[in-house]
Structures are given as C-alpha cells and as structure tokens.
Amino acid sequence: MLFKDFDPLKGKRLEILDAEGNITNPKLEPKIDKETLLKMYKTMTLGRVADIRALQYQRQGRMLTYAPNMGQEAAQVGSMAALDKKDWLSPGFRDLNLMLYRGVPLKQIYLYWYGNEWGNHFEEDMRILPINIIIGSQVAHAAGLAYASKIQKKGEVALAVIGDGGTSHGEFYEGLNFAASYDAPLVVLIQNNQYAISTPRRKATKAETLAQKAVAFGAEGIQVDGNDVLAMYVAMQASAEHARSGKGVVLVEAVTYRMGPHTTSDDPSIYRTKEEEQEWAKKDPIARFKKYLMDKGYWSEEEEAALDEANNNFVKETFEWVEANGAATLEDVFKYTYAEMTPQLTEQYETHKKFLEESEGK
C-alpha cells in the first residue's frame, strides 16, 4: 500500500516529521516505544559527536582520512531500527550510525579509520559485511546474501546501503537485477546526499528520482525524506517486510544532505554555496527528532546537556584507546591473506621478520 501511495513516478515523497519537528502525516506516524525512540536518538547524537571529533582529530594529525556522516543520521538510524537483528547489512564507507545502532562498538569503527583492518572484524552476530570502499559493489554482495537467505529459508533480509554516487556503478544495476530475478529478499537504501564528492546528483543521471530506477528491475521503489527518522523507519519497515515475504526487491531513496565534506581531504566550498548549506542546516535530522521527543515528554534540555557531555567524554576515551591500541603487527598483515599461509608467504614473512629483528639489534 505504501509503495502505491508513494509512487516515485508520480513525484511522491514520504514525509512524516517536518523540518520543524511537527507531525505532518499523523496516519503514518509509527508506533515506536519510548525506549527504542531514545536509543535511536542517542545513537544519532553519538554519531554526530563521533563525526565532529574525528574531523578534529584528523586536523590535529591524529586521525587519518575520515568520511563524516553528519546530516545522514536519520536515514541510517531510521533504517536500522526497522530491521530485525538477523537481517544483514552490506555497508558503504559512510555508514557509522547504521553500525552503531546495530551494536558495533565505536572503538572498532574508529580503529578502521585509524588504519587498521581489525576495525572490519565485526562480531559474528552483528551480521555486517566489511566496509566497502568501491561504491556500488556492496549491492552485488547483498544480492548474494539475500539469495542465500532465500534458498536456505532463513527469513533474513539483506540491506545494501549506498550513496547517490553509487547508483552510477555497474554492480548497482547488476546486483539489483540479479536479486530481483529471483525475488531474493534484498533492500537497497540509497542515501542521496546530493553529491558524489563534487559532482551533483543532477549531473550524474537524467532520471528525475533515484527511486524510480526500481521500475526497471520490476521492483518497488520509494522516495523518502531522509532527514525524517520516522519516515525512514516506516519506509524501511515496509520494505523489509515486502522483501522478507518473498514479494521482491525494494529500492529506497533517502533524500538527505552531507553536511560535512566527502572526506577530510575534501573542500566542499569549491562546489557548493554557503546558502545551500544553511538551507539544509535548517532541515537537520537530529534537531527535528529532538523536538519530537520533547513534545512527547520523552526528553529534556537537562538530559540533552548530560548526554552531550557523556558523548564527548566517551568519544574522547574511545579515541585515546584506539591511539594506544591501533598499531598493526607484521603477523597481522600476512596472516589473513589465506586461511593458512602459503609456503611463499611463510618464507616472505619469516625473512622479513628476521630482517626487522636484525635491524633492530643493530
């Protein structure tokens, strides 16, 4: 029903909570318990602080390249909150809040950006694939997860998450088409944050919306206000249910905005205006969600101040832990190429180890 009412070919977009934090579509307001709502809010605020701090650490020369999520917290948390714990996540590289909500410790995600593969070693029950840098590929991986779920009757949905830039990539089309052919339970979330680094969405495709690309796969598509955490929740819940019940693939386009740079190496002032950034700042997903929670009586300014302090302390401690524990070992960089080191690798490892030991001895 939702997909019919919000047909992307008719220019429809799902919105429930507007930029001022008012419910504009009460019929669709999801019934989420207080505990879950607060978990969602706390994840989003922690994600925001972790982003801001990571940028600072990078400026201080303590963190390496980092891709901040600021502005996309609702698209990520709203989606993950609507999924089941057994559902899979096939992420891109700008998906901090998805992982935090699922339960990945921040120290692990920081460890990854600190430059250590152990950051990608998610606990088995997280059901998260390693961070994917080649945009779009994760859709093909998720298609395989979904196919395996289907034929083994596991009832799991696979969620692939990409940006608008990823929709130009071959595996976006190949993966969606592959999964759709078998009605495999795949949901693809596009976080349309308006830019593929510097290239605006409008220059990357002539399609009116990204959601309408679903039509070509015989899939459902829906465009959602990606800064509206409630709309994201509703859209993802319907999408996951649709996919899980064997009805086919769903493509969700979250219209959002990357408030920060592409990565720490990027300077957005080259390709976008201050006015544009200020317009989107008014649509901040966290501000409107906070207002919603306060209107419900679930949240107060006192709690906000305490949370902010706790988040900052936690992030600071976490990063200090990563700095103290983030080094890689020689064994680490050799040991995981194969299940067992090949004779060639063993020889290379032993030779280099000996070389290092002898150099140190001198």
Place this chain on the structure above:
Amino acid sequence: MAVLNLVQAINQAIDQKMEDDSRVVVFGEDSGYEGGVFRVTAGLQKKYGEDRVFDTPIAEAAITGSAIGMAVNGLVPVAEIQFDGFIFPGITEIITHMARYRNRSRGRYGLPIVVRFPVGGGIRALEHHSESLESLLGQIPGLKVVMPSTPYAAKGLLISAIEDPDPVIFMEPKRIYRSGKQEVPEEMYRIPLGKAKVVKEGSDVTVVAWGPFVREVEKAAELLKAQGENIDIELIDLRTINPIDEETIINSVKKTGRFVVVQEAVKTYGPGAELIALVNEKAFLHLEAQPTRVTGFDITVPLPRGEHFHFIQPERIAAEIKKVAKF
C-alpha cells in the same frame, strides 16, 4: 573404472560434491537448464533443483559479486563464467573484493568460492573466447589458481577446490574438454592444491607445463625421439599456478641443471618469468644452461585465421628443449 573426458570428470566432481554437501550451489550464464555452453553442468539442475543450480542474468560482476554474499551466508558457490574473456566484467569483484575479503575482515569472512571457466585457445572461436589468464590471475593475493591437465586431475583438484576455505580460480582447458579420455575412479578423491606432479622422471632437462601443455610437451618428447635425439626430460605438471610448488621444481632443477617452462599466456610478466626467477633464486649454482620459456606472444589472441601463429605447437617446445639440452 569409468573412462571419462575432462567435461565428464568435472561434471562428476561437482555432482558428487553437491550430493555430499547441501551448501554447494552452481550458477552462471546458461549453466542451469542447459548445463552450460560446454554442457559441463549438464543434468545437475534436474537432479538438485533450480535453487541450487541456476541460470543467471548475463552479468559477470553480479555472478562473482553475489558469490561473495552467498559464501558469507552459508553457501559454497561454484560459479561459472562462460568464457575466459568474459571474466573481465566480473574480475572487478574477484580482485577488489573476493580475493581480499578474508584479509579485509581480519579473518571474519573467508570465502569458500570456486570460479570456474574454460580457458585457452584451440577451438577456433570469436574474440574473447581463447584467452589464457594464468599470468593475470596468478599474481592476486588471496586467490588460488588451478589448471588441470587430465580428467583424473580435474576431478581430484576440483573436489579440493570446492572444499578449500579460500576462493579458487579453476581454469578448464577447453581444447582438451573432449579430446582425451582416461580412467577416473568413481569415488570422491582429492588432489591437493599447491602440489605439482612429476609426470615423467628424467635426468637432462626439467620441463614445467600445466593444463593442455603437459600433453603438448609429451608430443614434443615424441618428436625429439623421432629425430633421434636422446634427451631425458623430467616433465612436471604444475597443476596449481598459485601457490607454486617450489620444492618439486627446485629439486628437479638441482638434478637436471636445465629448465624450460611452457605457457600459453602472454610472455611478459607471466608464470614462466616467475618460475625462471625462482630457479635463479634457489638453484642458480646448479644451472648448466640459462633457464628459458616457450610462451604465447605479447599480442592480442588472433582470430582463427591467425591463431596458429600464437598458439604453441609441439615443434616449438621440442626446439627449445633441444637448445637448452645441448647448451
């Protein structure tokens, strides 16, 4: 014992592994209903159903990419790429993800995947249907690369490949798909990956080949014999391109002092170069002649009217062996 050709031996290996392990799934372009353009997977869909043996859209990156997700989520994918040259649209997923997944996730996700496809020339086909890719794929960390030379080897190596915890590229020499038959045991057996086989012991020259060229070296030896040459060749079937069985090769060269390697792939940066470097590194003082190679040329594989120039004939191998033996 049944006498099988290469196609039948591979089919039997997959069939027995599917019977043995319900996680094994087989898919590719036309691999399901039709059994593949070479009929290597013929009969499997009927026996195991459409969920486990299925046709895919013509989308190699979806085939190789989805194999990753399937392997993470409890399946053992045996993916087929229709022809060697068609691997390129799918190679992105193999190199950028499949080969790296175990390392990228620090051991969380090992990928027990086999990607199998026909390789090499000899069937007078269109462009992209006659490529030898052992040079290209042999150097990717995280991949194992195998090429069988006989039906017997194909069955044992493929069973090992399917059981291997890491991604294996299984290259099937199409020119010998149906050209030779051999007794193949009915039961499941395994030939270890990473181990070469001394096909024939000899004392004068070590010749290393793989895939269809093991037989071509044997033909070259017959030619030399017919010419009245008395050269005692030690013939090694490499079987696994990566990881290399250094021990077998180095022990042989230490004995013979002479080394020739045969590869159909382009000359430059190929396994032949790697093996010669290895011989130089580890058996230099035993050498009595410079180690050499007989290879394809550094050209695009010609269309059928010109391909005979590129593909290696036994005469070329015989001439090279003679040169090295008499140095």
